[in-house]
Amino acid sequence: MQYNILQGFHKGKGHFVHQPERQRLAIEVVRRENPDFLVLCEANFAFPNKYARIQNYQRIFGFPHYYFAQASDKSAIALLSKRKV
Numbered sequence: 211m212q213y214n215i216l217q218g219f220h221k222g223k224g225h226f227v228h229q230p231e232r233q234r235l236a237i238e239v240v241r242r243e244n245p246d247f248l249v250l251c252e253a254n255f256a257f258p259n260k261y262a263r264i265q266n267y268q269r270i271f272g273f274p275h276y277y278f279a280q281a282s283d284k285s286a287i288a289l290l291s292k293r294k295v
Contacts, residue, residue, distance in 0.1 A: 211245035218254030218265050218285075226254075226261060233270065240271055246292050253278060253288035 219233040220226035240248060248271060255265040256278045268276035273290035280286045 211240065211243055211247065212249040212251065213240065214251040216252050218252060218256070218263075220254060220263070226263065228263075237271065248273060248288075248290040250288035250290070253286045256280075256286040256288055 213236060215233075215236060217226065219229050219236070221229055250267055250271075253265070253267055255261065255263040256267060257280060258264065267278075267288045268274075268290060271290055273292060275291040275294050277289045278286040279289075
């Protein structure tokens with residue numbers, strides 16, 4: 211399953227505001243679909259950054275295996291899996 215989470219569940223430019231309701235709804239969709247693999251586009255804040263915000267997508271979505279590829283100073287593609295690959 212691929213899901214674009216648009217700015218890591220944040221809105222704004224420069225001053226990012228977390229949108230917990232949007233995050234909660236995404237978690238519901240992923241749980242309902244129950245994918246073996248989940249690719250998160252715009253997985254912003256997946257690692258230490260100048261905005262002092264960290265999103266732990268592995269914990270948020272409950273997948274045992276996690277990898278991310280950093281795209282910029284705040285954005286990444288997160289790869290989550292139920293199985294070790």
